[in-house]
Amino acid sequence: MFGEHRYLVQTQWTGDHGTGTSGYRDYDRSVTITIAGKPTLEASADKPFRGDRTKWNPEDLLLAALSECHLLSYLHACVQVGVVVTDYRDEASGVMVEDGRGGGAFREVVLRPQVTVADPSMAVAALAAHAQAHEWCFIANSVNFPVRHEPVIAVAA
Incomplete structure (x- = not known):
């Protein structure tokens, strides 16, 4: 493919x-x-x-694209290593800095995935799968600023 x-x-x-x-x-x-x-x-x-805060803006969309791309890449990485994910939530944040000339750029984005796995034996592999997901994420590979990850792994009750 x-x-x-x-x-x-x-x-x-x-x-x-x-x-x-x-x-x-x-x-x-x-x-x-x-x-x-x-x-x-x-x-x-x-x-x-001068925009409308009730509507999506380019910065929101970029952050959402990075978060979703990592999520989808991560789920695939977990399947590859036998980790069963039962829940995934992310609270992503980004810092954009204006340059004083009318422009600016993102300095960094931090993804904070909270992942639940089916079994305690999967926790180590689930944590490691974030690195593979980052390598596979098309959007993260397309930006010129760091995309960091601060994952938390939990085990389903």
Whole structure:
């Protein structure tokens, strides 16, 4: 299953109040993101950048992509080593720093997966599987900042 994979997304600005971008405060940062066959995603800039805090923003989406990619890679890594995962939750966080010139970059992202496994004998392998998942995660391999992991492993009751 090697190869090149292509993705298509349509992004449309929906924040014109009738005067376009005539001034910094004259338009809304609302965006509609559409992928054929999937629910439409209402997005905006983050609140500090004049956006709508009730909508997804690019920073949220990047963090979510890193978290989900690690989760999916991790589940596969666990199957490969015989670890049965019964629950997985992550509380990911990221730090973005503005550069003072209108731009900025993420400094790091920390994933905090809380994983429950079926048997105590699986705990060591479950912890080690995070390293393999990190190597396999397409999104983590595509960013230029560290993606750290602080996993916690528990055993099902």
